[in-house]
Amino acid sequence: MADRNLTRPDELSQGLSFYRSPEGELFCEDIPLRDLARRFGTPLYVYSRAGIAERLEAYEKAFGEEPHQVCYAVKAASTRGILELVARQGAGFDCVSGGEILRALEAGGDPKKVVFSGVGKSVADIAFALRAGIKCFNIESPAELDRIHAVTERLGIEAHVSVRVNPNIDAHVDAHVATGLGDSKFGVKLTEVIPLYEKAAKLPMIRIEGISCHIGSQVESAEPYLRMVTVLAGFVNELARRGIVLHHIDLGGGAGVAYHPDEKPLEPSELIPALIKAVRREVSVPDIEIFVEPGRSVIAQAAVLLTTVQYLKSGLFERQFAIVDASMTELVRPAIYGSYHLIEPVVPHPKAQRQILNIVGPVCESTDFLGNDRNLAIEAGDLLAIRTAGAYGMAMASTYNSRPLPMEVLVDGSRVIPLRRPQTALDLTRDEETLGLVKNPGMSEEAVRSLFAQSLGMSIE
Incomplete structure (x- = not known):
């Protein structure tokens, strides 16, 4: 440079x-x-590129030697070249649709580092994820578990799952980006978590992996995350007492960034050590792997x-x-x-x-x-x-x-x-079908497109 x-x-x-x-x-x-x-x-x-790489490296450095996986939230910015940079640095991917899994894998991502969240997973999405061999599904409802199990039996492929918990925690963020409150559409309500794990443990094609949560976006301090750890640790410990031992705890993303020079971002160097300390103190499973899902704080x-x-x-x-x-x-x-x-x-x-x-x-x-x-x-x-x-x-x-x-x-x-080829309005109409209803158009399609193309890039300077 x-x-x-x-x-x-x-x-x-x-x-x-x-x-x-x-x-x-x-x-x-x-x-x-x-x-x-x-x-x-x-x-x-x-x-x-340096900005993206530095953010990912900051998360890796903050974890040090602790067992962990950083899964970049694809929804934040999903252009293929960006995902290639993420994959190149060894990070995984947090996906919320079959299309996002497609993007991550086409960009070279390791399917064993892909977690699949989202409240409306379709049969096609589930089948693709199973065939690709992703790390795990973050289940968001009892009905979703039923659907995943039905697809596993149809395909003969085991599904690795976690339950996404709705912790009913106020992260003190804008209502548009709050995902951990009790009235949110995301996650499984607290009273259904243990019964859902017990049901999953009895299904022959389901393998339980971990537990997950996401409380919102633009979170300004570690405090709401620490309350989330306490909620999740209670479930991890209770499940262990019942003979269901979890392998990872996924704490989601949402760390705040600075949109104004006066704002202070929630840095990985502040957040991650606090999370590690809380997990090791409160979770009874030794060396349980810690997942995080940063998106905005990597790319914004x-x-x-x-x-x-x-x-x-x-x-x-x-x-x-x-x-x-x-x-x-x-x-x-x-x-x-x-x-x-x-x-x-x-x-x-x-x-x-x-x-x-x-x-x-x-x-x-x-x-x-x-x-x-x-x-x-x-x-x-x-x-x-x-x-x-x-x-x-x-x-x-x-x-x-x-x-x-x-x-x-x-x-x-x-x-x-x-990162992509330039697009014009000509590209927007190219794939549309004509009904052929106008027999004598004022101008031919070819003439219209030619005139439009001639005008692109014109300047009067």
Whole structure:
């Protein structure tokens, strides 16, 4: 990597993922972000390989010699190249659909390091997971156990299972991302846990592996996790007394990250030693293996979403807007969760007038905003970076309003690696079937597609 002795470290990335030059320009590793925008256009997701690797290494280092398995939560960011990086570093995968298992295995993941959660596992999902030989199913209801057992008997393949417990613990997170409260759809309620294990132990094609739990996302301290350990330890110990010895305890993910420079992330170096100490103190099974399922805390701060200002616009009541080419179709979290992402110019614009702006996209929805009331000095044509965008960004992107999915690239030092081929609206209509009802169309399909293709990439600068 380039010498960064004269650069200012960036507050929202670990290690050397993102930084600013002495002139204030934002870089990803050795590459100026504006160079990437010129080459690939915007909206554009940019990931730092060093940032991803550093986060995974932080979890491994925190565990030390303790028996453990880190299973990356695929739902956070599931592009194949990212999953290849995860697999390359020896991590496993936490999957919540057959499609996510497919992605993980196509990326080179070890099926023996795959855990399968999710409340609605289909017969096809279960059959694929069994045939692939995954580590275990995290069972989320008694009915699911019945379905898994039926599929095992049909295929003649044993299923390795854990029970996902709903601990009824308030992790003090936003209601949209709380998964451990009693009224959540996730996990098995406390009164059903022991009976479900006892039932599973009697089924000929079921092999009991462990116990699992996930209390939510953006958890700010270790305290809710420690309460979760106490709940799970009670079950592990009681099951052992009944002759059912578990091999691992899966404590889920959800460690908080910084979306604002003033926020403090829950670092693996703080969380993992506390969990290890609690498990060894409270669980009677010696050296039980500890699983964790980080997603956001691996990928969020390792990426930005680049977007270009299209127009500045005044509204009523002194409301000012910056209309950009990214939208809720690229980053939906602000629209559905009210989530905050720091938005800043890639290159400072000292001559631009500073004003309070709502950063909004072109999608035909009033909720299409990326950030409100931001104090920025920008003009039309300026490039903005939306920070901490790696988790639940591209993974939740859509083609609403017939907008193509954004491009993604990975920066590895001075190398830039495209993670997908560019998509246009032409790709969105290619697989659709025509009814043939319009006998005399105003323009032929070929002519329309040709005109659209000619217009791509046009500039008036």
